[in-house]
Amino acid sequence: MHCSFTSSGGRRAAGFSPGGRAWLQPPGAAVRARLGNTIRPAAVGCAVGALALCVSQGRAAVRVVTTTPALADITRQIGGDFVDIDSVMRGPEDIHNVQAKPSHMMMVKRADLFIHSGLDAELWAPLLLKGARKRELLPGGDGNVDVSRGITLKEVPRRGEATRALGDIHAYGNIHYLLDPLNGVIVGRNITDALKRADPAHAEAFEARYQEFAARLRDLAGRLEARTKPYAGARVVVYHRTWPYFLDRFGLVAVDEIEPKPGVSPGPQHLADCVETMRATDTRVVIVESFNSLSNAESVATRVGGQAVVLAQEVKALSQADTYEKLFEYNVETLIRALEATGKAKTPSTPVAGDP
Numbered sequence: 001m002h003c004s005f006t007s008s009g010g011r012r013a014a015g016f017s018p019g020g021r022a023w024l025q026p027p028g029a030a031v032r033a034r035l036g037n038t039i040r041p042a043a044v045g046c047a048v049g050a051l052a053l054c055v056s057q058g059r060a061a062v063r064v065v066t067t068t069p070a071l072a073d074i075t076r077q078i079g080g081d082f083v084d085i086d087s088v089m090r091g092p093e094d095i096h097n098v099q100a101k102p103s104h105m106m107m108v109k110r111a112d113l114f115i116h117s118g119l120d121a122e123l124w125a126p127l128l129l130k131g132a133r134k135r136e137l138l139p140g141g142d143g144n145v146d147v148s149r150g151i152t153l154k155e156v157p158r159r160g161e162a163t164r165a166l167g168d169i170h171a172y173g174n175i176h177y178l179l180d181p182l183n184g185v186i187v188g189r190n191i192t193d194a195l196k197r198a199d200p201a202h203a204e205a206f207e208a209r210y211q212e213f214a215a216r217l218r219d220l221a222g223r224l225e226a227r228t229k230p231y232a233g234a235r236v237v238v239y240h241r242t243w244p245y246f247l248d249r250f251g252l253v254a255v256d257e258i259e260p261k262p263g264v265s266p267g268p269q270h271l272a273d274c275v276e277t278m279r280a281t282d283t284r285v286v287i288v289e290s291f292n293s294l295s296n297a298e299s300v301a302t303r304v305g306g307q308a309v310v311l312a313q314e315v316k317a318l319s320q321a322d323t324y325e326k327l328f329e330y331n332v333e334t335l336i337r338a339l340e341a342t343g344k345a346k347t348p349s350t351p352v353a354g355d356p
């Protein structure tokens, strides 16, 4: 009898979700390394000398490395004790600006599955995979799992429209799709399928846990949609174009962005233009990510008597958002408080350009 832990060399085919969209380099794309990450030590799998213990305790079978804490949390909820999980990102970083480090490469090298967002979300991931030198984790390999399969993307550029002039990120559509909890249901499905292929012995357990996870997310989405219904149509300004999935799900409207283009820092003139937009549209709340400049956001918000609020763009970006579900609870309640505090709690009466 063998321990369920295996090296990747013993893995059977499967795990790769095609989609065909991942790893395409956008025009002018570059890995804009800025933030250094530290990682927790990789989870310890079953040592050879502990085979009996491993079997008796049903220890982890599949070693998973995810790019983000959100993907790690979803994998944990579905995989339970049958997976060892590590995430490259810790949470507060900008997904567009993570530095691929040798320690990350070692982490990936130990993985059976590499789970990522696809598209051009993690421009640093190809460097990690190259450094890990593990063929099955490369695009097209059995262990490369692109969870964007099945997601209806927003802001997909028309053919020929994706150029550096539009910013050098989001070249295939907006990558922040996990900020709609119902997209978490789709991502969970992709992860479940990958886990089943990687560890067929626990397929039933993965499926059962997935069904519970999906039910929890649908309940959460329904509950928070009811919570935000009184604020339908309320307007906000966003810092980065992180929030279209979140705002659409909960009935809110972004009227401007602090970044002039995705990934581009604002100058004084653009900040002044944002203030004008807020005045013209009777908007009082600015949403800023954990890694972006709160002072820039506040400089705009305070000039119209409003507030800048930091929301969790990623699981563990803020301590209050330490699971995928808590991220939504925290963001919705924080946003509602800001809308209430700035007198923008109710649907504005004056339409803005573009309103139906």
Ligand SMILES: [Zn+2]
Residues within 6 Å of the ligand: 096, 169, 170, 175, 176, 240, 241, 242, 262
């Ligand atoms: Zn982005």
